[in-house]
Amino acid sequence: MKWIWAILFLTLCSCGATKFYKEMDAMEQEFGHHAGLLVVDAETGKTLISHNADKHFIPASNTKILTLFSSLKVIGERVPALYYFEQGDSLIFWGSGDPSLFYEELPESPAYEFLKSSKKDIYFSDANFSGSHYGNGWAWDDYDYSYAVERSSLPQYGNYLKASKPETSIYLSVEPKFFKQYFWMGDSAQESGISRLYENNAFVYTPAINKALDRNVPVKSNPLITVGLLSDTLNRTVRYVNLPLPASYKTLEGLPADSLYKVMMQASDNFIAEQLMLTIAGIVSDSLDTDIGIDYIKETYFNSIPDMPKWVDGSGLSRYNLITPRSIVWLWQQILTMKSREELFPLLATGGVSGTIKNYYKSDPPYIYGKTGTLSNNHCLSGYLITNKGKMLIFSFINNNYPTSSTPIKKRMEQILWGIHQKY
Numbered sequence: 001m002k003w004i005w006a007i008l009f010l011t012l013c014s015c016g017a018t019k020f021y022k023e024m025d026a027m028e029q030e031f032g033h034h035a036g037l038l039v040v041d042a043e044t045g046k047t048l049i050s051h052n053a054d055k056h057f058i059p060a061s062n063t064k065i066l067t068l069f070s071s072l073k074v075i076g077e078r079v080p081a082l083y084y085f086e087q088g089d090s091l092i093f094w095g096s097g098d099p100s101l102f103y104e105e106l107p108e109s110p111a112y113e114f115l116k117s118s119k120k121d122i123y124f125s126d127a128n129f130s131g132s133h134y135g136n137g138w139a140w141d142d143y144d145y146s147y148a149v150e151r152s153s154l155p156q157y158g159n160y161l162k163a164s165k166p167e168t169s170i171y172l173s174v175e176p177k178f179f180k181q182y183f184w185m186g187d188s189a190q191e192s193g194i195s196r197l198y199e200n201n202a203f204v205y206t207p208a209i210n211k212a213l214d215r216n217v218p219v220k221s222n223p224l225i226t227v228g229l230l231s232d233t234l235n236r237t238v239r240y241v242n243l244p245l246p247a248s249y250k251t252l253e254g255l256p257a258d259s260l261y262k263v264m265m266q267a268s269d270n271f272i273a274e275q276l277m278l279t280i281a282g283i284v285s286d287s288l289d290t291d292i293g294i295d296y297i298k299e300t301y302f303n304s305i306p307d308m309p310k311w312v313d314g315s316g317l318s319r320y321n322l323i324t325p326r327s328i329v330w331l332w333q334q335i336l337t338m339k340s341r342e343e344l345f346p347l348l349a350t351g352g353v354s355g356t357i358k359n360y361y362k363s364d365p366p367y368i369y370g371k372t373g374t375l376s377n378n379h380c381l382s383g384y385l386i387t388n389k390g391k392m393l394i395f396s397f398i399n400n401n402y403p404t405s406s407t408p409i410k411k412r413m414e415q416i417l418w419g420i421h422q423k424y
Helices: 002-015 020-033 059-074 110-117 177-182 222-234 258-268 270-284 292-301 327-340 341-347 406-423
Strands: 036-041 047-051 078-088 090-097 121-125 160-165 171-173 183-185 193-196 203-206 213-218 237-238 249-256 368-375 378-386 392-400
Touching: 020 036, 020 047, 020 406, 036 327, 059 258, 059 270, 059 292, 059 327, 059 368, 078 110, 078 258, 078 270, 110 222, 110 249, 121 160, 121 213, 121 222, 160 203, 171 177, 177 183, 177 222, 193 213, 222 237, 249 258, 258 270, 258 341, 270 292, 270 327, 327 378, 327 392, 392 406
Parallel strands: 090 121, 121 237, 183 203
Antiparallel strands: 036 047, 036 392, 078 090, 078 249, 160 171, 160 213, 193 203, 368 378, 378 392
16 A cells, blocks of 8 residues: 555656645644645646545535525526415515515515506415524524525515614714614613514614714514514505415516626625525425525536535525535536636636625736625635736635634635745
8 A cells, every 4th residue: 555655645746736735734833723725726637736635624605606506597687586376456576585675785676666556466475494594504583684694586675674773963864764762772771783583573772972873783583573564665655465376477587697696706795595496496496485496406417516515505605505526516516617717707706806805815917806705713715826927727626613713724824825926
């Protein structure tokens, strides 16, 4: 067996990768964590560097790469805005999971004008929503933070409200104004700020002079809140009915799908990612349920994936998600067959230019295009690396369980990836 390892070592030396293996080992020893790195030539498929590429890691928001892959396979050019059925003087509609209705990060949804201009009586049903409002393995105490808003069939305003006040006043501004009725004044002895009770839409506001406030607070989803908020925004009555989706329903086309993918991938928008998986489930079945969407993708498109991931949500908020670097690289390879480089790169975070790596990997021209993933004690970056010689590489770099902040990890990753950029 010794001669096999000797040949392997000589092979690594000959390809010039030994330096990077040493750097990976040194990084793991310094931070006492687990790291994986796979770098593959995009044109030839040749593996250039492989360090723990077959080990399973928590991907954090690299899970959104799975969601992007799934969306490209299923959704098509436009996202369905809603499903509807007309009968007599009634318009009955169901949510499709589309996240764009009144969401400030996206263009205006066609659903607004469709519902606003209808001459019929409008009824909303959420009978096609069979999933859970929260994902498996989400931290329960994140419910009060806008990065962990609830899933729903017809989200509005991103499923959160915006509350703000200047330093010089205790007057609180709430948007949408519909939610003002759910606010209560808190005990002045408590710390100033806003919180929501876990089980319902009771918001507690404790004011403070000389302290500004600007906060997005998730709302609790239920059908009555949905129709109440929609009625208030449309300035017309929307009623709730519990009716199943009929076989003869119609689909209202929504926004171009790329407009959603860009925000999801650049800003790492958890809300959009979760809603897209519901949308996928609604397209392949009659139910909005993330598990249905995930199972469909795994059974239909993952026959040749190197290692089957443990995959439980669309955003990566769950620590139950597990995937190997070589499976992430495989996903990027498949995505490149569905989107040309010219179409794909503008959707991704770009080193030194946009998204979550705007302040890292700076170079002119840019050399990193991809997706980050961060949970406490976990950080990763996967995507495409353009070398100094103009060659395109596909990589996945994952770090789990470091007992420090992410800053030194990011700096070391930047050094290693810059070295790869220079070497190849």
